[in-house]
Amino acid sequence: MPGAPSPLFLPFAERACGAARVAEEEGSGPGAVMGGGRAARSLPLIVCDPPAEKREAKPAFTDEAVQDLLYRMTGLNLQKVFRPVRQELKPPKYRLLTEAQLQEATRKAVEEAKEKLRMPPVLDEREPIDDVLADDKVLEGTETAKYVFTDLTYATPHRERFIVVREPNGVLRKATWEERDRMIQIFFPKEGRRVIPPVLFKDEHLGTVFQQDRHEDILNMCIAQFEPDSADYIRVHHRTYDDIEKHAKYDLLRSTRHFGGMVWYLVNRKKTDGLLIDMINRDLLDDATSLITLYHMLHPECQSAKEAKEGKLHGIDLIKVFVKTESQKEGYIQLALQAYQEAMATSTAS
Amino acid sequence: NLHLITPGSRLLKSYRGGHVVIRFALGGCTNRPFYRIVAAHSKRARDGKYLEQLGCLDPLPNAHGEKVAGLNLERLRHWLGCGAQLSRPAEKLLGLAGFLPLHPMTITNAERLRRRRRPAQESVVPPAEGGSQEPGAPV
Numbered sequence: 464m465p466g467a468p469s470p471l472f473l474p475f476a477e478r479a480c481g482a483a484r485v486a487e488e489e490g491s492g493p494g495a496v497m498g499g500g501r502a503a504r505s506l507p508l509i510v511c512d513p514p515a516e517k518r519e520a521k522p523a524f525t526d527e528a529v530q531d532l533l534y535r536m537t538g539l540n541l542q543k544v545f546r547p548v549r550q551e552l553k554p555p556k557y558r559l560l561t562e563a564q565l566q567e568a569t570r571k572a573v574e575e576a577k578e579k580l581r582m583p584p585v586l587d588e589r590e591p592i593d594d595v596l597a598d599d600k601v602l603e604g605t606e607t608a609k610y611v612f613t614d615l616t617y618a619t620p621h622r623e624r625f626i627v628v629r630e631p632n633g634v635l636r637k638a639t640w641e642e643r644d645r646m647i648q649i650f651f652p653k654e655g656r657r658v659i660p661p662v663l664f665k666d667e668h669l670g671t672v673f674q675q676d677r678h679e680d681i682l683n684m685c686i687a688q689f690e691p692d693s694a695d696y697i698r699v700h701h702r703t704y705d706d707i708e709k710h711a712k713y714d715l716l717r718s719t720r721h722f723g724g725m726v727w728y729l730v731n732r733k734k735t736d737g738l739l740i741d742m743i744n745r746d747l748l749d750d751a752t753s754l755i756t757l758y759h760m761l762h763p764e765c766q767s768a769k770e771a772k773e774g775k776l777h778g779i780d781l782i783k784v785f786v787k788t789e790s791q792k793e794g795y796i797q798l799a800l801q802a803y804q805e806a807m808a809t810s811t812a813s
Numbered sequence: 814n815l816h817l818i819t820p821g822s823r824l825l826k827s828y829r830g831g832h833v834v835i836r837f838a839l840g841g842c843t844n845r846p847f848y849r850i851v852a853a854h855s856k857r858a859r860d861g862k863y864l865e866q867l868g869c870l871d872p873l874p875n876a877h878g879e880k881v882a883g884l885n886l887e888r889l890r891h892w893l894g895c896g897a898q899l900s901r902p903a904e905k906l907l908g909l910a911g912f913l914p915l916h917p918m919t920i921t922n923a924e925r926l927r928r929r930r931r932p933a934q935e936s937v938v939p940p941a942e943g944g945s946q947e948p949g950a951p952v
Contacts (some may be wrong), residue, residue, distance in 0.1 A: 596911060604930070605923045608874035612910040615868060616887040625886070628879070629909050642879075650883055 522760050524585040524727055529760065532753045533723035537580060540718035544576045582723040586692040594637040602633035611638060613646045621647050640693060655687035664688070664699055673706045682721045704728045713741045730758050736792040739782075743799040746806070752778060755785045765789060779804075831856040835867060835892060836900035846872055850884065850903065852892045867892070870906065884910060 522529050560568060606629075614625040626638040626646050638646065648658045662668060664685065672681045682703055689696035704725045707713060716722045729735050735754060742751045759768035766788040771781055779800070786796045834855045841847035848870040853863035868884040875881060889912070893899075899907070907913040 599915060601915075601920050601923045603923075603927075605919075605926060609879050610909055611879045611881050613881075613883045615883045615885040617885075618887070627911060629911075635911050645877075646881070649881065 529727075529757065530582070530723070532757045532760075533582065533726055534580070536726055536750045536753050537720075537722040538718045538747075538750070539573065539576060539580070541572060541576055543718045544579055545572070580718070580720045582720050583686050584691045585724055585727055588694055588697055589640060589690075589692040592637050592639055592643075595634055596627060596637065597635040599633040599635070602629075602631075604631070606631045611642060611646060613650055615650055621651070640690075644690065644693070653687075655684075657688065660688055660695065664695060666698075666702065669699070669702055669706075673703070676712065676715060678703050678707060678712070678715050679719050679721065682716075700724065701728065708734055708737055711737045711741060713738055714745075726754065726757070730754070730761055733758075733762070733789075736790045736796065739785075739790070740792070740795055740799050743782075743796070743803050746803065748778065748782075748803075752781055755781050758785070758789070826857075826862075828854060828856045833864065833892065833895065833897040834900055835889070835897050835903050837870065837902055838863065848872065850906075852888075852897055855898075865892070882906065882910070884912065886912065 524530075609631060610629040612625075612627050612629070616624075624643075624647065626643050627635055628638050628642065629635050645658055648656055661684075663672065663681070669681070672678070682700065685696055685699045689699075707716065707725065708729060713725075716725055726738070729738060735758060739751055739754060742748075742754065755767075755771075759765070759771060762768060767785045770776070770784050770788070774780075774784075776784060782796075782800065786793055786800070790796055832855050833852055835850065835852050836859075837848040838851045838853070838860050839846055839848060840860065849866050850868035850870060851863040852865045852867055853861070857863070865888060866885075867889050868882065870882040871880060873880070884907075901916075901918070904913060905916045905919050908916040908919055
């Protein structure tokens with residue numbers, strides 16, 4: 464009966480706490496401020512507020528110290544960052560520069576690379592939406608299909624957009640996250656995103672991608688297609704990280720924006736041994752110490768963290784303490800450390 | 814409101830009377846309708862020049878079994894505030910969406926449908942009961 468007030472007249476003030484907004488803007492020049500919401504060079508920019516319920520003891524992904532460590536571990540290989548992406552072919556342009564101009568150009572390139580290496584957010588999986596706005600049992604049996612109504616107001620952020628579904632049994636409910644994503648892509652299409660997610664993201668097909676060593680490409684596609692807190696995004700990322708860890712293909716993601724996320728995932732699950740061995744083999748001792756510092760920040764109650772804090776250890780001693788107490792593959796890491804020290808000795812001797 | 818000083822202009826039509834309505838304009842092609850929810854002058858052709866498009870409705874269900882409709886609520890409220898009227902199908906759609914209360918004809922039609930279906934069901938059931946007694950009868 465016409466008596467209930469129309470739900471969509473409710474004020475737009477229902478803002479979800481910790482809402483993330485996805486915006487795509489055309490950028491210009493380097494020098495962007497992190498978290499300030501500035502543009503990225505044709506990469507989807509995601510600005511996220513830290514979650515309101517942060518436990519004091521446990522550092523989050525977005526902390527300054529954590530981000531600093533992860534960024535240092537990512538490395539900065541300009542050749543890899545500015546590798547030619549498949550695009551329209553243009554003949555190369557050559558310029559004649561003085562030394563000073565070359566340094567200036569390199570500095571600008573480093574800043575642009577920093578922009579490209581900005582880490583995509585790591586969020587918890589979103590809660591399913593389960594809200595019934597109205598139930599009109601009179602409408603039972605009149606319709607055969609459900610109606611999906613989307614609010615097309617241009618100025619509302621996508622997270623706050625009203626998308627409701629009227630079921631054939633008369634229930635008027637809020638749309639689920641999958642329906643929301645589909646409708647928003649239909650009416651406000653985003654570059655690189657499809658209405659129905661490609662079949663490639665299913666588990667059975669991810670194996671083919673991993674065999675071809677295209678982890679970085681699938682992660683880029685995943686960022687374009689899914690929202691950072693959706694179940695599919697998290698599943699694809701975790702599957703990729705697990706595969707990399709299983710086959711020790713850490714170098715594929717080094718100097719890309721996914722490296723930080725991978726390290727965060729591994730450290731949270733205490734699977735850092737393979738990564739440590741890889742770093743020592745490539746003579747990246749600083750990265751190894753950063754990794755162990757991060758491990759201690761996230762798991763302060765473990766043995767090596769306490770010993771390190773008491774002894775104020777740095778460098779190789781930190782690694783040795785960590786290896787003795789926390790690692791599973793102790794033998795391998797000891798071997799790698801020995802080889803490294805021998806190499807150092809011979810290089811200093813010669 | 815388009816009362817012009819020069820009624821002979823080809824580009825801007827002027828009408829005597831009439832009002833703004835929010836209604837469906839039909840598009841698409843044969844056996845494939847598609848409605849645009851449009852604010853237009855009431856005397857204009859159904860698919861003719863409109864003031865503003867406020868949304869759309871696809872009456873055929875898609876692969877996920879849903880009929881997709883988009884409504885620009887902010888502009889809709891603006892035109893309703895300007896005194897636009899709604900056509901009956903537009904009122905019914907907005908009632909289904911929850912923007913307006915359910916249209917009384919929607920409820921009336923639903924009840925009529927239920928009343929029409931109930932006797933059909935009741936007439937189906939008794940012959941089944943009568944039929945189950947028949948095998949007992951001698952051949």
